[in-house]
Amino acid sequence: MHPAFSVIFFTVASGAGFGLFSLLFITDVFKLGGGFSREQLVIGGIVAMALIVFGLLSSTFHLANPKNAWRAVSRFRTSWLSREGVFAIVFMPLALVYLASIWFEAPAWLRDTVGFMTAVLAWVTVFSTGMIYACLKTIRQWNTPLVPANYLALGYASGSLLLLAGAVLAGLQTLPFIAMAALIVSIAAVLKAIYYFWIRSPGLTPTMNTATGLTRAKLKLLDTGHTHGTFLTQEFGFQLAREKASLLKVVVFGLGFAVPGLMLVWVFNEQGGQGAAIVAALAGIAGAAVERWLFFAEARHVVNLYHGAQRC
Amino acid sequence: MRLGLVIDLDVCVGCHACAIACKEWNASGTIGPLSDYQPYGAEPSGVWFNRIRHFEMDEYPNNKTINFPMSCMHCEDADCVTVCPTGASYKRAEDGIVLIDQNKCMGCNYCSWACPYGARELDRSSGTMKKCTLCIDRIYDEKLPVEERQPSCVLTCPAHARMFGDFDDPDSAVSRVVRERGGYPLMPELNYNPTNTYLPPRRKPVIEIETKPKGGLKESIKQFANRLVRR
Ligand code: SF4
Ligand code: SF4
Numbered sequence: 001m002h003p004a005f006s007v008i009f010f011t012v013a014s015g016a017g018f019g020l021f022s023l024l025f026i027t028d029v030f031k032l033g034g035g036f037s038r039e040q041l042v043i044g045g046i047v048a049m050a051l052i053v054f055g056l057l058s059s060t061f062h063l064a065n066p067k068n069a070w071r072a073v074s075r076f077r078t079s080w081l082s083r084e085g086v087f088a089i090v091f092m093p094l095a096l097v098y099l100a101s102i103w104f105e106a107p108a109w110l111r112d113t114v115g116f117m118t119a120v121l122a123w124v125t126v127f128s129t130g131m132i133y134a135c136l137k138t139i140r141q142w143n144t145p146l147v148p149a150n151y152l153a154l155g156y157a158s159g160s161l162l163l164l165a166g167a168v169l170a171g172l173q174t175l176p177f178i179a180m181a182a183l184i185v186s187i188a189a190v191l192k193a194i195y196y197f198w199i200r201s202p203g204l205t206p207t208m209n210t211a212t213g214l215t216r217a218k219l220k221l222l223d224t225g226h227t228h229g230t231f232l233t234q235e236f237g238f239q240l241a242r243e244k245a246s247l248l249k250v251v252v253f254g255l256g257f258a259v260p261g262l263m264l265v266w267v268f269n270e271q272g273g274q275g276a277a278i279v280a281a282l283a284g285i286a287g288a289a290v291e292r293w294l295f296f297a298e299a300r301h302v303v304n305l306y307h308g309a310q311r312c
Numbered sequence: 313m314r315l316g317l318v319i320d321l322d323v324c325v326g327c328h329a330c331a332i333a334c335k336e337w338n339a340s341g342t343i344g345p346l347s348d349y350q351p352y353g354a355e356p357s358g359v360w361f362n363r364i365r366h367f368e369m370d371e372y373p374n375n376k377t378i379n380f381p382m383s384c385m386h387c388e389d390a391d392c393v394t395v396c397p398t399g400a401s402y403k404r405a406e407d408g409i410v411l412i413d414q415n416k417c418m419g420c421n422y423c424s425w426a427c428p429y430g431a432r433e434l435d436r437s438s439g440t441m442k443k444c445t446l447c448i449d450r451i452y453d454e455k456l457p458v459e460e461r462q463p464s465c466v467l468t469c470p471a472h473a474r475m476f477g478d479f480d481d482p483d484s485a486v487s488r489v490v491r492e493r494g495g496y497p498l499m500p501e502l503n504y505n506p507t508n509t510y511l512p513p514r515r516k517p518v519i520e521i522e523t524k525p526k527g528g529l530k531e532s533i534k535q536f537a538n539r540l541v542r543r
Contacts, residue, residue, distance in 0.1 A: 001425075064419025065439030071398035071416055081397035081422055137391065137502050138428045206428075206499050208367075212380060213496045213510055214321075217370035222377065225328065225364045228355040231433040235424060302499065303430035306365055306382065 001139070002238045003296035010059035011129055012158070012288045014088075015151060017051030018126050019159020021095060022119035023180070024048065027163065028102070029112060032180075033172035038102055040170050044163070045099040049092070056088060080135055084128035091121045126155045133295075140202045140312060141299040146195045153188035154256075154288045160184045161260055161281040168267060168277040178264050185264075185284070189257040192291065196249055199298065205312050211305035221308040236301040240294075248294050256287020313407040314480040315446060316386050316507030317466065318489055322514050324364075324473035326379025330465035331362040334383070334444070337464035342449045343414060347437040359433045361444040362465055369513075378513055381473075383465070384431035384444035385498070385506030386410050391426040400441070408507060409448055414440050428502050451476075479507055 024044050027036060036044065060066045073089065075082040098118045101111040130148025137143055160181040167177040209215045229237070263280035267273045300312040338361060339346045348358035362383040369376050386403075390410055393401045400416035401423050403409070412423075412432075417440040424432040424441065432443045447463035450456065460467065466474040477486035486509070489495065495509040527535075 062420070063439075064421075064434055064436065065417060066419075068398060068400075068416060068418035071400070072418060072420070073397070074399045075397050078394040079397040079422075081395065081420065085397065132422075135395070136426055138426060204501075206501060210501060211428075211499050212367065212378075213498055213512065214367070214369055214378060217374070219367050219369050221365065222368050223366040225366060226357075226360075228357045230357055230363075231359070231424070232430045235421065235434075236430075301425070302428045302502070306380075306430060 001296045001299040001301060002235050003293045004062050006058045006061040008289060008292045008296070010055040010062075011151070012055075012285060012292055013058070014052045014055030015126055015129070015155030015288070016158035016162060016285060017048045017055065018091075018122035019156040020051070020162045021045060021048040021159070022122040023156065023159050023163050025098070025115040025119040027167075027177075028115060032176040033167055033174060036166075036170055036172065038105070040166070041102050042099050044166050045095065045102075047162070047166075048159075049095055052088070052091075080128050080131040084125055084132060087121055087125040087128055091118065091125060094118045094121060123152070126152050138302050139299045140205050141199050142295075144195075144198065144202070146191065146198060150188075150191050150195055153184070153191045154291065157181075157185045157188040157256075157260075158281075158285050158288050161277075161284040164264075164267070165274075165277040165281045168273050174267055174273065174277075178268050181280075182261070182264050185257055185260055189253065192252065192257075206302050206305060207311045208305045208309065211302065221306075224307055232303055233307065236303050237307065238297060240297040245294065245298055248290060252287055252291045252294065254287075255283050256291060257284075259283035259287075313478050314386075314388075314507055315407045315409060315451070315477070316479055316486070316509070317383075317446075317463070318475040318477075318486045318495060318509050318511060319381055320473045320475075320493075320511040321378055321380065322511060323471050324379040324381060324469075325471045326364055326366055326377075327470065328364050329468050329470055330381055330474065331360055331364055333464040333468035334362045334447075335360055337447060337450065338445065341445070341447070343412070343442055343445055345438075346442060347435050349436065359435045359442055361431075361433075361442070363430070376513060376516075381465075382429055382431070382498075383508075384410060384427075384446075385429055385504070385508040386444075386446065388505035388507065389503060391504065392423040392432060395426045396423050409446050410443070411445055411448070412441050412443060414438070414442075417441050428499050428504060429506070446476075479509070 028041055060069050063069055073082055073085045076086050094114060095118050098114045101114055127148050130151030133142040134144060134147040164177040164181045167174055208219050260280040260283055263276040266276035302312050304312055335346060338344055346359040350356050362381060364379055364381045367378045367380055369378055386408055390403055393403050393410060398416050398418050400413045402411060419434060419439040421434060432441050435442050451461050462476045466476045475486050477484040479487055481487060490509050493511045495511050497506045497509060
């Protein structure tokens with residue numbers, strides 16, 4: 001599949017934003033590390049919402065006809081893309097109410113209820129983003145529950161690293177934030193590793209023979225029948241060399257998981273904590289972006305079987 | 313009603329006439345125009361509803377070229393419709409034709425990802441998704457003579473490799489030929505239940521190829537002389 005940068009930016013930024021927001025709620029409830037001040041919580045919330053809004057805006061650059069984008073919420077009952085849109089839209093006012101209840105020091109029950117609902121909606125939205133890909137039967141590399149799991153894990157990993165950076169900057173006690181980030185980043189790394197092992201042989205796939213129904217002998221493509229590229233070759237014809245994919249997987253693990261892990265140790269040992277925490281967050285997000293690019297580049301749509309691929 | 317096409321792979325000669333006729337009709341039809349990019353330039357490309365690919369089955373001397381036309385299959389369980397977030401893609405209950413409302417589509421490409429058959433193509437100039445309509449504006453046009461109320465591709469095909477009809481009616485010509493010739497759907501393992509059906513190429517007797525008998529001494533000398541004397 002052709003990796004579109006607007007979509008990569010969108011899923012990485014809004015994933016991190018939703019992750020950060022729900023973790024912020026947990027921090028607030030349990031007063032982790034001594035608890036953020038009122039202002040700090042609101043600033044954190046605004047940063048998270050900015051990430052989400054920029055992400056959503058960037059996703060509209062990917063539309064060929066954005067003037068109809070408002071219709072995208074009309075098929076909630078069947079389309080995961082619609083569901084994601086609806087959840088993201090419902091999230092916004094709830095998140096604002098939550099931040100307002102922090103700012104105006106609303107009663108705890110109100111603040112916690114709204115916060116909980118917002119955190120759950122953030123979770124559901126990222127899950128829906130993952131399901132947009134996982135529900136496609138045409139792309140074996142995406143059609144697995146590992147995909148929404150990965151989207152959630154990476155979104156929360158980026159969010160937890162951002163939260164740690166915030167805690168260090170705010171001068172809180174860092175231990176709980178380090179523990180939380182370490183846990184979530186390791187879960188994300190394990191899930192990603194499982195996914196990478198799995199896509200090496202994603203089970204039975206359609207072949208050129210089943211795609212054409214000509215199963216009685218070996219088949220090869222003589223001619224695609226078009227003069228130059230088509231929409232289909234541009235959208236689905238993307239090819240990635242195996243060595244390059246392996247190299248990028250090393251980058252994903254190095255940048256996305258190993259560097260943040262090392263930096264967590266650094267922050268724990270308190271040697272220039274702020275710089276290390278910021279490096280951890282930036283590396284984690286950069287790693288997630290590379291992961292997302294690879295997620296698209298490695299996916300093989302079955303239409304390639306009509307363009308010469310023997311299997312997908 | 314469940315309208316669709318039967319394509320006879322034994323008969324199709326791969327002339328691309330159906331694709332041209334389709335483009336011609338639909339570019340001025342309900343969904344058109346169908347954009348061309350750089351039609352006279354170095355990289356000509358554009359929107360087509362119908363594409364014909366060419367395959368070779370088996371190896372010499374049993375090989376056979378198979379011309380393979382494909383357009384929208386008007387699937388019974390069409391994921392292209394369920395994934396569409398705007399409601400632009402829909403399937404008509406009365407005849408099973410899958411259409412795209414050009415006024416609702418936002419060009420997100422999601423439906424094209426969901427279609428296994430490559431039947432949907434984005435028109436870059438209108439920003440909307442386009443696909444085969446089964447010539448809905450022909451087949452229901454009462455001003456046309458009855459025999460012309462068929463999709464353009466079917467009317468044009470010089471080899472008569474295409475048939476159009478109602479698959480729900482067991483006595484229709486399409487249902488009958490599918491029964492008799494063992495018609496099959498493409499990629500049934502994905503469970504889209506495509507309406508369009510393909511008739512397999514028939515098995516032909518294998519042509520015996522005689523190996524040339526080895527010539528005697530006279531023949532060898534003649535060949536040797538021929539090689540010496542450049543003609
Ligand atoms: S062939 Fe593709 S576009 Fe046509 S109905 Fe089936 S899934 Fe949809
Ligand atoms: S490209 Fe248009 S028809 Fe296809 S899913 Fe998006 S809005 Fe629906």
